[in-house]
Amino acid sequence: MIEFLNLSKAYSASGTQAVRGLTLSIAPGEFLVLIGPSGSGKTTTLNMVNRLVEPDSGEIRIEGKNVLDSDPVMLRRSIGYVFQEAGLFPHMTVAENVAATPVLLGWDRPRIAARVTQLLDMVQLAGFESRFPQELSGGQRQRVALARALAARPPVLLLDEPFGALDPVTREAVAADVRAIHQRLGLTTLMVTHDMTEALLMADRIAVMADGQLVQVGSPRELVEHPADAFVAQLIETPRRRARALAETLRA
Amino acid sequence: MNANLREAWALLPDYLGQHVILSVSALLLGVAVSVPLGVIAARSRRVGAPVLAVVSVVQTIPGLALLALFYPLLLAVSAVTDDLFGFSFRALGFLPALLALTLYAMLPILRNTVTALKGLDPAILMAAKGVGMTARQSLFRVELPLAAPQILAGIRTATVWVVGITTLSTPIGQTSLGNYIFTGLQIENWIFVLFGCVAAAALALVLDLLLAMAGAGLGRRSHARLVLAAAGLIAVIGAALLPELIQAHAPQARPMVAIGAKNFSEQYILADLMAGRLERAGFSVATKSDLGSTIAFRALSSGDIDAYVDYSGTLWGNILGRTDMPGRQAMLDTLAARLKADYGIASLGSLGFENAYIFAMRADRAQALNIKSLADLARHPELRIGGDFEIFSRPEWRAVAKAYDLGRMKRRQYQPEFLYRAVVSGDADVVSAFSSDGRIARYGLVILGDPKAALPPYDAMLLVGPAHAHDAAFLAALKPLEGEISLTLMQRANLMVDRDQDKQTPAAAAAWLDRQIPH
Ligand SMILES: Nc1ncnc2c1ncn2[C@@H]1O[C@H](COP(=O)(O)OP(=O)(O)OP(=O)(O)O)[C@@H](O)[C@H]1O
Ligand SMILES: [Mg+2]
Numbered sequence: 087m088i089e090f091l092n093l094s095k096a097y098s099a100s101g102t103q104a105v106r107g108l109t110l111s112i113a114p115g116e117f118l119v120l121i122g123p124s125g126s127g128k129t130t131t132l133n134m135v136n137r138l139v140e141p142d143s144g145e146i147r148i149e150g151k152n153v154l155d156s157d158p159v160m161l162r163r164s165i166g167y168v169f170q171e172a173g174l175f176p177h178m179t180v181a182e183n184v185a186a187t188p189v190l191l192g193w194d195r196p197r198i199a200a201r202v203t204q205l206l207d208m209v210q211l212a213g214f215e216s217r218f219p220q221e222l223s224g225g226q227r228q229r230v231a232l233a234r235a236l237a238a239r240p241p242v243l244l245l246d247e248p249f250g251a252l253d254p255v256t257r258e259a260v261a262a263d264v265r266a267i268h269q270r271l272g273l274t275t276l277m278v279t280h281d282m283t284e285a286l287l288m289a290d291r292i293a294v295m296a297d298g299q300l301v302q303v304g305s306p307r308e309l310v311e312h313p314a315d316a317f318v319a320q321l322i323e324t325p326r327r328r329a330r331a332l333a334e335t336l337r338a
Numbered sequence: 339m340n341a342n343l344r345e346a347w348a349l350l351p352d353y354l355g356q357h358v359i360l361s362v363s364a365l366l367l368g369v370a371v372s373v374p375l376g377v378i379a380a381r382s383r384r385v386g387a388p389v390l391a392v393v394s395v396v397q398t399i400p401g402l403a404l405l406a407l408f409y410p411l412l413l414a415v416s417a418v419t420d421d422l423f424g425f426s427f428r429a430l431g432f433l434p435a436l437l438a439l440t441l442y443a444m445l446p447i448l449r450n451t452v453t454a455l456k457g458l459d460p461a462i463l464m465a466a467k468g469v470g471m472t473a474r475q476s477l478f479r480v481e482l483p484l485a486a487p488q489i490l491a492g493i494r495t496a497t498v499w500v501v502g503i504t505t506l507s508t509p510i511g512q513t514s515l516g517n518y519i520f521t522g523l524q525i526e527n528w529i530f531v532l533f534g535c536v537a538a539a540a541l542a543l544v545l546d547l548l549l550a551m552a553g554a555g556l557g558r559r560s561h562a563r564l565v566l567a568a569a570g571l572i573a574v575i576g577a578a579l580l581p582e583l584i585q586a587h588a589p590q591a592r593p594m595v596a597i598g599a600k601n602f603s604e605q606y607i608l609a610d611l612m613a614g615r616l617e618r619a620g621f622s623v624a625t626k627s628d629l630g631s632t633i634a635f636r637a638l639s640s641g642d643i644d645a646y647v648d649y650s651g652t653l654w655g656n657i658l659g660r661t662d663m664p665g666r667q668a669m670l671d672t673l674a675a676r677l678k679a680d681y682g683i684a685s686l687g688s689l690g691f692e693n694a695y696i697f698a699m700r701a702d703r704a705q706a707l708n709i710k711s712l713a714d715l716a717r718h719p720e721l722r723i724g725g726d727f728e729i730f731s732r733p734e735w736r737a738v739a740k741a742y743d744l745g746r747m748k749r750r751q752y753q754p755e756f757l758y759r760a761v762v763s764g765d766a767d768v769v770s771a772f773s774s775d776g777r778i779a780r781y782g783l784v785i786l787g788d789p790k791a792a793l794p795p796y797d798a799m800l801l802v803g804p805a806h807a808h809d810a811a812f813l814a815a816l817k818p819l820e821g822e823i824s825l826t827l828m829q830r831a832n833l834m835v836d837r838d839q840d841k842q843t844p845a846a847a848a849a850w851l852d853r854q855i856p857h
Binding site for chain 1: 461462464465466467468469470471472475480483484
């Protein structure tokens, strides 16, 4: 259970009001997708969950507890985060990247080794343990980042455009994997994307942001049937228009 | 093998060992200071900008000057700690050299550390934070490892610089490969000079190569390379230190003493002569050569060296600050009394010859211009006068210039051994020279008279430092030299070292001189 209560954040450096009065709650075990145009405040929102960014006002609660009351370092170790562009450590092997958080938590070696093997199996990268990130494809890197985020068995998973750099086929495969893993581990997942098709296919509920504000939140069906305004309607229309165009091309 | 080369080889263990100890200590200290400072500087502009500015400025100070500046600085600090806490330390030799070289090592390491840390991908730093690293963990697990190759490159640059600049620590009393270069330059022994340069370059190259190998090992996680590089570094440093260690652990029955020498042939010869006599008397002797003129006296009074030869006129002006001329014997007596009272230094009296500042010209040129004495020079203000690096800032020159109105003459400064070349080739018309120099007669120079007796006498005096001023065995070993070295003997010994053909080493000249003097 993650709750955002009237959350606001302005960056003094750029004078941007990145997030304005965001109120939203994510149920335990829910897969919520945050969508919106570039610069609408999605990454900022995500970063405030594990305190990489501190809010100006409002609150975030996880399991009812204000995140500002937790030690930020311990908080981050208990939340999985897959960064935009993966963010793997280039001087560490795949196994060392995956083991990052367990090592920080002081797990013993055999337990870490077993966990790494288990996770690399899960993301279908068994045998890649001693490779370096530069020696992987974009899709493989993204899967390592996912494994790293899940290593310490966090109940909460944050994903920031995790499939941005992938080709459509890989993208679909990894997306399906992520959704399956979410289901299997019973995670509470908050994912950011630009892609409405992806959002519609993966999400339990979709939250639409524009200019730092929440425009609408609801299940894919609700969004498709009752878009709150022209902006949401237009977002929804894009995948539909594409599907129609494709069907016509195929018929001709 | 050539005799010079043989002597150079024989000196190598000592010179190389001391060179390695100094260079490696300075580098280790440089790394230990610069990397943490770089980390702080990379995080805070307020610290970073001024620190980098200061270190960059230090880099522009010529090496020799920086090394020399640390001597008076440490002397002053030592005097203060002596006053406050009753403890003083050696201001000459290792310590000032170490500090100056550490400062030199800092710039490349510091700059590379700052640039590397500032250039890290912010996404990676965010990820480090995101997986739950504290600032410290992020620094040691992510930032420093990623910056390591660039920091290592800085250390390699510093290594090459420091190994090279360490040669300049010789004039402040620290033995190094620079001893070959400075001594070689003074006595025109080009084999020595070349030997020193090649040895320093080879050492720099080997260390650089081993560090490069260590870097490659780190980058590719090749344990084999890493172990090989570490083994190589340990081997090189160990091999260089071995002679020092053996010496340090050898049963030290013989009392250790140090003999000083300024930077010219006569001084090397006399130091070797004294060292030989003391060794035969049962002392274990180290020589510290190429000391600056006033540095030598300070070193004696502070106990960094135990004996050396200085000249009455030099001490009269530089140490007592006197400009009057009381006459030869009065000067010797006053000096002996004052040095004893003010510094606890014992004078064994004159060795028997004088190494006076004189002024000389080519005989044919002097005849053509009808110049016989310094007084005649005043008629020729167009003449150029050549001197060594000291003469024009010494009271002797001021006295002569005043007495004979020579202030308007054009001055040029040369390394002492190039002075003779300059006057022979006509580059200079008049040169300052030393009366005990065998080359005056050899090059057909005439000494200009001093009718107004403006130049003080320069009797060679054997001075003994406070620690041995009452040491009967020490004094007995040197006493036989008193009054026994005539000007002709000294000139001949000097010429053996200074001439171009059949050049001898100072040690050989000292051995010859030793045989001419009763024991
Ligand atoms: N560290 C920062 N300093 C100043 N301004 C920032 C900073 N990070 C983001 N901003 C600004 O805040 C606004 C929201 O940024 P944010 O990164 O949250 O957007 P986003 O929705 O994730 O965009 P994108 O889809 O392009 O990743 C933008 O206008 C951005 O320029
Ligand atoms: Mg973003």
